[in-house]
Amino acid sequence: MSCPICDKDKVEEFRPFCSKRCADIDLGRWMTGSYAIASQDPDDDDELMEELEKKLGEIAAGGPTGDGSKPH
Numbered sequence: 001m002s003c004p005i006c007d008k009d010k011v012e013e014f015r016p017f018c019s020k021r022c023a024d025i026d027l028g029r030w031m032t033g034s035y036a037i038a039s040q041d042p043d044d045d046d047e048l049m050e051e052l053e054k055k056l057g058e059i060a061a062g063g064p065t066g067d068g069s070k071p072h
């Protein structure tokens, strides 16, 4: 089985992906939902990473899923 994002050989640490980047990309696709990945252009990956970082920032800034480890 190979990385579902880029088809390279997977790496155990990041399985089923080949790298953290691909894992993040997959997460980004999942999180952004309707963000359609119509092409495989590397430029689109960069846009997606920006979108993902924005989403992660929103969550870190006060998402409802806080684990209480953050001091007030």
Ligand SMILES: [Zn+2]
Residues within 6 Å of the ligand: 003, 004, 005, 006, 007, 008, 017, 018, 019, 022
């Ligand atoms: Zn990959």
